[in-house]
Amino acid sequence: SQTIHQWPATLVQPVGSPLSLECTVEGTSNPNLYWYRQAAGRGLQLLFYSVGIGQISSEVPQNLSASRPQDRQFILSSKKLLLSDSGFYLCAWSIDSSNQPQHFGDGTRLSIL
Amino acid sequence: EDQVTQSPEALRLQEGESSSLNCSYTVSGLRGLFWYRQDPGKGPEFLFTLYSAGEEKEKERLKATLTKKESFLHITAPKPEDSATYLCAVQGDSNYQLIWGAGTKLIIKP
Numbered sequence: 001s002q003t004i005h006q007w008p009a010t011l012v013q014p015v016g017s018p019l020s021l022e023c024t025v026e027g028t029s030n031p032n033l034y035w036y037r038q039a040a041g042r043g044l045q046l047l048f049y050s051v052g053i054g055q056i057s058s059e060v061p062q063n064l065s066a067s068r069p070q071d072r073q074f075i076l077s078s079k080k081l082l083l084s085d086s087g088f089y090l091c092a093w094s095i096d097s098s099n100q101p102q103h104f105g106d107g108t109r110l111s112i113l
Numbered sequence: 114e115d116q117v118t119q120s121p122e123a124l125r126l127q128e129g130e131s132s133s134l135n136c137s138y139t140v141s142g143l144r145g146l147f148w149y150r151q152d153p154g155k156g157p158e159f160l161f162t163l164y165s166a167g168e169e170k171e172k173e174r175l176k177a178t179l180t181k182k183e184s185f186l187h188i189t190a191p192k193p194e195d196s197a198t199y200l201c202a203v204q205g206d207s208n209y210q211l212i213w214g215a216g217t218k219l220i221i222k223p
Contacts, residue, residue: 006156043117043213044157044200059210090156099145099164099204102211104156 002027006091006105014113019064019078021108023091026072031093033074034102035066038088050074086112115140115205119214126191126221134186134199134217142206146184148177149200151216157200160186191221 006023013019025031032051036044046059048066056066063082067075074091088109092102116139126132138146145164149157161170163179170177174195176187186199198218202211 041122041215043215044202044211046210049210092156098209099162101145101147101159101162103159104149107154107156109154 002093002103004091004093004103004105006108008108009106010109010111012111012113013081015083016080019076019081019085019110021076021089021091021110023074023076023105024072025074025093028072028093028095030071032096032102033068034092034094035074035076036090036092038090038107044090048076081112083112086110115203115208115212117201117203117212117214119199119201119217121217122215123218124220126188126219128192128221128223129190131187131189131191133188134219136184136186136201136214137182138184138201138203138212139182140203140205140207140212144204144206144209146179147202147204147211148184148186149202151198151200160199188219191219193221193223195219196221 003026034049035047038044050056050068064078088107090107091105094100094102118137120135145162147162148160151157161177166181168179174189178185198216200216201214
C-alpha cells in the first residue's frame, strides 16, 4: 500500500532563516505531488504541484520554492522566512491529475518568530 | 470562477443525533467532488469521490450524495469519534487542481 511521510511535524524558526521541509511517498511510481498551506478556518491553498522529476508548477507568487530531485521526493524551501510564512503545510500525492483523490501527509506546523 | 462553500461552519450534535453537512459548488464541468475528514493537527483523510449527479456512497455512519449544485454528507447516529472537520473539494474541466471549501467542524457530544 502507498504511504506518505512528511517531516518535521513541528518547526519553530526565526525570521530570515532558511527552510527545508521534506516529503516522500512509498508504494507508487511517478505520483503527482502537491504542497499546500492551510490557514485556520480557510480552505487549503495549493502552493506547488509536480507531475514528474524536475517539473514544478507554482500556483501563487510567494517567498517559497519547491523541488523534486527524485520521483517520490518533494521538498519545500525558502532562503529567508517571513512572519507571513507561518502556517500548517501539507504534502499530498495522487495517481494522476484526472479526478483521482489526493492523499495527504500529517503536515508540518511552522511557526516563525 | 470555480467556488466551493461549506455550511454550517460548525455543528454541535448529541451522540445519536443524525444531521447533514452541505457543500455547494460552482465549477465548469465537474470531474469529481471529494470529501475528506481532518482531525486536529493531522492531514486530511480521504473519504469519498463522487463523479456525477445522483451518485451516492456510504462508509459506516457516513453517506455522501451529489446533485448538480451541491453535495451532502449525511451522518447517521453519530458517535463522539466522528468529531472532526469535514472538508469538501471539487475538480473541474477548466483547471485540474482541487478547489477547497473551508470545512465544517463537527462536534459530537456524548
